[in-house]
Amino acid sequence: MDVLVSVDWHVIWLRIFHPDHAFARALWATIALSVVAQTLGVLLGLLAALARMSRFPPLRVLSGVYVWIFRGTPLLVQIFYFYFALNPPTVHVLGLTLSSEISAGLLALSINEGAYMREIIRAGIDSIDKGQMEAAKSLGMRHWLAMRRIVLPQAARVIVPPLGNEFNNMMKTTSLVYTIGVYELFADAEQGYSQTFVSDYFLAVAFWYLVLTTAWTFVQAWIERRLAASERGEELGFRERLLAAWNPVTAWARGAR
Amino acid sequence: MNDLVVHAVDVRKRFGKLEVLKGVSLDVRRGETVCIIGPSGSGKTTFIRCVNHLEKIDSGRIEVNGHLIGYRERKGKLVEDSERSIARQRTQIGMVFQRFNLFPHKTALENVVEAPVQVLRVPREQAVADAERLLARVGLADKRDVYPGKLSGGQQQRVAIARALAMRPALMLFDEPTSALDPEVTGEVLTVMEELAREGMTMVVVTHEMGFARKAADRVVMMDEGVIIEEGPPEHFFEAPEHERTKRFLSKIL
Ligand SMILES: Nc1ncnc2c1ncn2[C@@H]1O[C@H](COP(=O)(O)OP(=O)(O)O)[C@@H](O)[C@H]1O
Numbered sequence: 363m364d365v366l367v368s369v370d371w372h373v374i375w376l377r378i379f380h381p382d383h384a385f386a387r388a389l390w391a392t393i394a395l396s397v398v399a400q401t402l403g404v405l406l407g408l409l410a411a412l413a414r415m416s417r418f419p420p421l422r423v424l425s426g427v428y429v430w431i432f433r434g435t436p437l438l439v440q441i442f443y444f445y446f447a448l449n450p451p452t453v454h455v456l457g458l459t460l461s462s463e464i465s466a467g468l469l470a471l472s473i474n475e476g477a478y479m480r481e482i483i484r485a486g487i488d489s490i491d492k493g494q495m496e497a498a499k500s501l502g503m504r505h506w507l508a509m510r511r512i513v514l515p516q517a518a519r520v521i522v523p524p525l526g527n528e529f530n531n532m533m534k535t536t537s538l539v540y541t542i543g544v545y546e547l548f549a550d551a552e553q554g555y556s557q558t559f560v561s562d563y564f565l566a567v568a569f570w571y572l573v574l575t576t577a578w579t580f581v582q583a584w585i586e587r588r589l590a591a592s593e594r595g596e597e598l599g600f601r602e603r604l605l606a607a608w609n610p611v612t613a614w615a616r617g618a619r
Numbered sequence: 620m621n622d623l624v625v626h627a628v629d630v631r632k633r634f635g636k637l638e639v640l641k642g643v644s645l646d647v648r649r650g651e652t653v654c655i656i657g658p659s660g661s662g663k664t665t666f667i668r669c670v671n672h673l674e675k676i677d678s679g680r681i682e683v684n685g686h687l688i689g690y691r692e693r694k695g696k697l698v699e700d701s702e703r704s705i706a707r708q709r710t711q712i713g714m715v716f717q718r719f720n721l722f723p724h725k726t727a728l729e730n731v732v733e734a735p736v737q738v739l740r741v742p743r744e745q746a747v748a749d750a751e752r753l754l755a756r757v758g759l760a761d762k763r764d765v766y767p768g769k770l771s772g773g774q775q776q777r778v779a780i781a782r783a784l785a786m787r788p789a790l791m792l793f794d795e796p797t798s799a800l801d802p803e804v805t806g807e808v809l810t811v812m813e814e815l816a817r818e819g820m821t822m823v824v825v826t827h828e829m830g831f832a833r834k835a836a837d838r839v840v841m842m843d844e845g846v847i848i849e850e851g852p853p854e855h856f857f858e859a860p861e862h863e864r865t866k867r868f869l870s871k872i873l
């Protein structure tokens with residue numbers, strides 16, 4: 363009860379219903395960091411998964427060492443190391459300015475995520491019947507062509523649900539980069555607190571994380587429903603169905619018709 | 620010599636301690652249909668998988684159309700060929716699996732079109748026209764846009780045959796193509812295969828369908844425990860099999 367009584371509802375009200383400009387920037391940073399780090403993580407995970415299955419032993423070893431190190435050490439340590447050791451320069455890409463701390467944070471988040479995605483992607487590939495690869499090879503397809511055209515598209519479906527969970531985690535995990543000075547949701551709350559010593563800034567930011575993860579839960583459930591539905595009714599091509607499932611706009615347009 | 624499509628000499632293969640092929644020699648001439656019969660575990664599947672190098676062999680040699688399969692001769696020894704040339708050799712060898720192995724994320728038509736376009740670089744329009752013709756030939760013209768999951772086993776296997784034929788192979792290998800099917804649909808697959816045999820396709824068929832062997836096979840080969848114990852025209856097997864084991868096996872399946 364004490365906790366509730368001591369809540370400064372006014373601060374919470376302000377943080378939720380009257381977000382200021384700095385807050386908007388922080389929210390955007392959290393979303394952008396999550397999406398970019400997850401995307402890069404998936405790509406790295408795919409490369410590492412393919413390396414793990416390579417015919418060349420050095421690649422397999424490299425992939426193993428990668429996962430070993432990045433799953434075996436704290437992400438916070440990785441973030442600090444990337445920031446202070448690499449100290450990446452400020453870069454300008456596509457009209458965006460990536461400060462040193464953002465680059466280092468993104469790098470650490472992506473590389474760390476890649477190590478986890480490798481396991482997920484490998485499990486997805488392993489779940490595809492060996493007969494698929496053999497049928498492709500018996501038609502004269504080479505290994506990578508068969509992988510790209512036959513195995514990976516099927517594995518993609520298996521990977522979608524765990525990938526969704528990873529993204530849910532990622533949105534919360536990005537808060538760690540506040541420690542190297544990235545201005546994202548948590549940094550925004552921390553700043554509010556350090557100026558006022560009102561702890562309810564943290565309650566308010568928890569609310570915002572909850573909004574993000576809850577919204578994502580709905581998106582995820584909806585993607586999975588579409589994939590399941592497309593497995594039953596097969597009227598669209600596989601690629602179109604996957605695209606439709608991933609693209610709320612096209613699906614919404616189709617639903618509206 | 621020149622019209623030997625398959626020329627297998629003393630092929631040996633072991634899985635760990637288990638010797639599965641103990642010196643199999645088999646020649647198949649152009650246009651011939653050879654049926655391989657034999658009890659389960661006798662090495663039939665392993666042998667035809669060696670013919671397109673889905674399995675490596677330990678010794679002996681297999682030639683298809685006069686070319687060594689999967690290996691290259693270097694200083695009198697056989698070393699495994701590059702992935703690229705193995706893949707190229709497989710384009711001439713069609714394979715039909717017991718469990719169909721159609722690509723479930725592609726329609727019937729896309730299953731057939733895939734390899735000609737991706738491997739042989741046939742222009743897509745032409746590949747589609749070919750695929751439509753092949754699907755019509757196996758009686759599935761109306762299923763071109765249907766996914767394998769919506770096809771019956773017999774239909775899936777016919778698509779699989781069309782998919783293999785789309786590469787215009789010189790040789791077709793069938794591994795018990797009807798044994799995963801309900802009895803009432805085996806006929807539709809066997810009919811397609813009989814037609815193929817009649818049209819002069821060179822075929823090696825692992826099967827226990829003696830009706831098919833009688834109608835379509837030029838030769839039947841009996842395998843047991845990793846060796847060929849008896850071979851001859853189909854009538855021979857029905858009228859006067861020589862080996863005790865052959866007789867016993869036939870009495871079980873007929
Ligand atoms: N990949 C493998 N690893 C180990 N043993 C195998 C493998 N494939 C087949 N075998 C064994 O080899 C023997 C022959 O199998 P197979 O060629 O499938 O026989 P068939 O097709 O005549 O029933 C069986 O004892 C089987 O268990």
Ligand SMILES: [Mg+2]
Nearest residue numbers: 663664665795
């Ligand atoms: Mg078998």
